[in-house]
Amino acid sequence: MSITVNIYYTGTGDSALKFVREMVDSGTVAKIRAVPGNLRYDYFVPVDDCQTVLLIDSWKDQASIDRHHASPMMAKIAELRDKYDLHMKVERYVDDAGIPESNDKFIRK
Numbered sequence: 016m017s018i019t020v021n022i023y024y025t026g027t028g029d030s031a032l033k034f035v036r037e038m039v040d041s042g043t044v045a046k047i048r049a050v051p052g053n054l055r056y057d058y059f060v061p062v063d064d065c066q067t068v069l070l071i072d073s074w075k076d077q078a079s080i081d082r083h084h085a086s087p088m089m090a091k092i093a094e095l096r097d098k099y100d101l102h103m104k105v106e107r108y109v110d111d112a113g114i115p116e117s118n119d120k121f122i123r124k
Contacts (some may be wrong), residue, residue, distance in 0.1 A: 052079025
């Protein structure tokens with residue numbers, strides 16, 4: 016079982032993009048990706064909302080997320096969120112063992 020958390024960071028102007036750039040440039044993203052239990056940590060920009068950045072953040076289990084939340088990287092994330100005055104919308108998904116075979120006919124590989 017894995018857990019995926021989608022976090023939508025929204026600000027004004029290009030503040031969300033500046034946040035991501037600083038997360039990457041400071042090495043924080045690389046450190047998070049190196050944490051045991053992290054499966055994915057990727058940012059995306061919705062095509063219809065240039066003031067928002069989507070983070071897709073996946074973890075092996077809740078214990079991995081808890082360790083991440085207790086890490087020094089969380090302080091850096093909070094600092095940058097405040098610096099760029101970002102607000103968040105959060106969605107959480109638990110993997111239920113993958114995509115059913117019945118969906119294969121709808122997926123172009």
